[in-house]
Amino acid sequence: MTTAIHTEDLHVYFEKNHALKGVNMDIEMNKITAIIGPSGCGKSTFIRCINRMNDLIPGCTVKGKVMVDGEDVNDDDVDVVDVRKRIGMVFQKPNPFPKSIYENVAYGPRLHGVAETIDGKVRRRKHTKKELDEIVEHSIRRAALWDEVKDRLDKSGTSLSGGQQQRLCIARTLAVGPEIILFDEPCSALDPIATAKIEDLLVDLKKDYTVVIVTHSMQQASRISDRTAFFYLGDLIEMGDTKQIFEKPSKELTEQYITGRMG
């Protein structure tokens, strides 16, 4: 096993509220790691540390280390744009841009351009139309959405159904070429059929990406994840193989939560 993300004594404060209390966690590469726990336990706060989304919240302080590829993402010297390029994120509510399906997916690649090494110097240039078309098609195919939208790439992303919108958001994230993808309750706004499609997709994606998913649904965690972490009131209570967590949790709190006696 290889570690993709390693956190060390990770603390988060919102003003005076201590939201995450010293989390040490190893997240494995090419696996699905589910984060479960009752509302307000710090699940979302935790994954938002990994791609530095907490930077955007005024009054939020993050302390501790988040190591990705041997580099502390949380370090002040680290370029946050680069972090978010390597670590994608899909949100709770599908949030496509009110632009065409094509533009939604092409936005990320357009933003970053192509880095080319010419005579030992890295240069950035724009994608050619053909390159961009390829990235868009490949990303939408990878998000299992191609057959549904290939004839209407110029239609607005917001005209799609909820489940399609969420897969469009996944395609948009894939187009940037991340190594890790964070999912913040990606199915909570979707119906069961759309949810099943996203779950199948996540299982398929772990071949190429490290997947971390925050979920409210314990069934979902047990269905798709390889590893599960249980958070309670800002503490990481227990983490282990999903089977073990759901069948033989070693902590009393975990058992109470997964059997529905708490939370």
Add this chain to the structure above:
Amino acid sequence: MMLSRKATEVAVFSLFRGCAVLVVLALLVLVGYIATGGLERLSIEFLTDMPRRANTQGGIFPAIVGTFYLMLIVLSISVPIGVMSAIYLVEYQQNSLMGRVFRLAVYNLAGVPSIVYGLLGLGIFVAYLGLGFSLISAGLTLSIMTLPLMISSAREAIAAVPSTVREASYALGATKWQTIWHHVLPYALPGIFTGIILSVSRAAGETAPLMLTGVAMSLQRLPDSFFDSFMALPYHVFYMATQSSNLLATRPIQYATALVLLLLVLGMNLFAIVLRKRYRDKYRW
């Protein structure tokens, strides 16, 4: 007396409809009244000629051009400053003390009477900065006057862009500026256009500040620079209604001028509405 539930329903609905109809009626009466008074005087010559014989004959071309210039000055000063201030307020100072003080200042400025802005313009632009009794003094004064309106409408439009869209953009690796430029501003444009319509229309119709900063009663020529005095449609209406040497004979001129002003403003609004519609259709939620 107790009305039955159904009767109450009908009564309340009729009341609401009555109010709405009243508003439309007021507009129709206004336009009709001005049109009947002024249409007979309206002609190509009226629009393109210089005024003659102390405004009792000839056209109102300098007044049309003057008002048009004022609108252009307001557009090029008030809009960019207003939009940039609004971005700063929403994206950088949303909940800070500084942001709250700024917002309070904007709301209060919006309530200051226009004659006070006129005095301010007279004091600062005409006298202190030495810009004189001129087009630029009046334009700057009107720009300052319309700024609060511009800022508050742009601020509302920008704040209405959902934060989830901003998050999506950041998560793809966009910087704050890229997020504002690629997403927030384009999606807020329809609302910003509304602000532009309101601001520029207000500037076009103001009379009081102009009287203190540079409007002329009658000119046989167009202003030849920013520092020249000028004629303006609303002031021309005022002048013809109160100062004319032969009130009865010049009444049609007064109506026709008001009609031109009305058409100018309506035409501009129409243009902005078309633009707004195009952007609404382009970015559909």
